[in-house]
Amino acid sequence: MMQRRAFIVSAASLAAACSRRKRVTPIAGQQRGVAFDAFRARAEDIDLASVRRIGASHVALFPFGYMRSHRDPAVLRLDGRRRDWSLSDDGLLAVGRAARAAGLRVILVPTLADFVDGHWRGEVHMANDAEWAEWFASYRSFIEHYADLAQRMDAVGMSVGTELRMTVQRRREWRLTIARVRERFHGWLTYAANWDDYADVPWWDALDLIGIQAYFELGDPGSADDALRLSHLTNAWQPIKQQLAAVSALKRRRVLFTEIGYKSHAGSTAYPWRWELEGDIDGSLQHAAYEAAFRALWSEPWFAGFYWWKWQATLRGDAERDFTPQGKPAEQVLRRWYSENPADW
Numbered sequence: 001m002m003q004r005r006a007f008i009v010s011a012a013s014l015a016a017a018c019s020r021r022k023r024v025t026p027i028a029g030q031q032r033g034v035a036f037d038a039f040r041a042r043a044e045d046i047d048l049a050s051v052r053r054i055g056a057s058h059v060a061l062f063p064f065g066y067m068r069s070h071r072d073p074a075v076l077r078l079d080g081r082r083r084d085w086s087l088s089d090d091g092l093l094a095v096g097r098a099a100r101a102a103g104l105r106v107i108l109v110p111t112l113a114d115f116v117d118g119h120w121r122g123e124v125h126m127a128n129d130a131e132w133a134e135w136f137a138s139y140r141s142f143i144e145h146y147a148d149l150a151q152r153m154d155a156v157g158m159s160v161g162t163e164l165r166m167t168v169q170r171r172r173e174w175r176l177t178i179a180r181v182r183e184r185f186h187g188w189l190t191y192a193a194n195w196d197d198y199a200d201v202p203w204w205d206a207l208d209l210i211g212i213q214a215y216f217e218l219g220d221p222g223s224a225d226d227a228l229r230l231s232h233l234t235n236a237w238q239p240i241k242q243q244l245a246a247v248s249a250l251k252r253r254r255v256l257f258t259e260i261g262y263k264s265h266a267g268s269t270a271y272p273w274r275w276e277l278e279g280d281i282d283g284s285l286q287h288a289a290y291e292a293a294f295r296a297l298w299s300e301p302w303f304a305g306f307y308w309w310k311w312q313a314t315l316r317g318d319a320e321r322d323f324t325p326q327g328k329p330a331e332q333v334l335r336r337w338y339s340e341n342p343a344d345w
Contacts, residue, residue: 032305034060035311037313038313045314056104057105058156059099059104059105061109062109063087069115070125071126073131073138075139077142107157108158112162122165140176147185148184148185158189159192159211160189163193192213195215210247210253216237218236219270230292237296245302256307257306258307262286263286264281264323265279269285281320284329293306311325
């Protein structure tokens with residue numbers, strides 16, 4: 001069993017760490033992003049030129065860590081524990097080089113994989129302060145490793161965490177974690193909050209952007225009529241947009257969708273986060289969902305951009321029903337909005 005270590009952060013040490021943070025230029029413009037999936041791909045299959053051709057300006061890469069259970073305080077890296085080249089440090093650096101060669105900017109979004117005990121990363125919860133101290137010490141080692149990697153790969157930004165709902169009220173620990181990341185990585189920082197709890201994060205002021213995993217429930221339009229579908233989905237965004245704008249104004253930070261996506265099957269807009277749900281193939285619903293999101297948000301000055309889940313290096317599995325827009329009507333939505341709105345940063 002790992003020995004538990006006391007973890008005490010004094011106000012002085014926290015202030016010193018914060019004072020060493022590198023200033024980040026305020027972020028303007030919009031990121032025309034996709035989440036890039038090189039999983040199980042060979043090095044020679046990594047084609048980022050296809051991403052650039054749709055008008056994208058950024059790609060997000062997702063290195064994974066894991067815990068043995070949602071109550072285990074040890075956070076481990078997958079690098080070296082799986083045969084997938086693309087998740088190794090060398091693989092991530094190679095994909096980053098390929099992205100830059102294609103004229104794309106890279107962000108890194110380290111993420112804890114869901115657990116073998118059936119729990120979600122948002123359920124990470126320790127029993128007491130001693131276990132929380134051990135968890136944050138372990139998590140800090142994990143995220144600092146990827147801060148170093150982001151700096152090596154010339155990434156422009158990174159997330160300090162993803163969907164860790166039950167950890168965010170540990171304010172002192174998170175502020176120290178962010179300060180430590182800033183010492184190692186000089187790009188902008190965000191945190192990828194879940195779509196239903198982003199307003200509850202108490203330390204947005206320590207970051208540069210409000211990151212959201214934007215799987216908002218938009219309901220099922222039902223009708224097969226494309227115009228009615230688009231109207232339903234666009235209207236569904238209105239109350240969501242109002243809250244996003246209010247939180248952005250309150251926290252004085254712009255909003256970035258670190259993930260957004262819809263599967264191309266019937267009913268996919270009702271619960272976009274339910275990746276396991278299936279239905280009849282319906283590319284026109286995915287098309288309408290993409291179009292509605294752009295119409296609702298793209299012109300808002302507080303909105304910093306999309307990362308669409310998920311562009312695959314090599315199509316696999318049931319891609320015709322999956323999240324990828326590749327070769328589907330939704331790809332044309334991306335191409336039109338991204339190409340007609342060139343990046344200004």
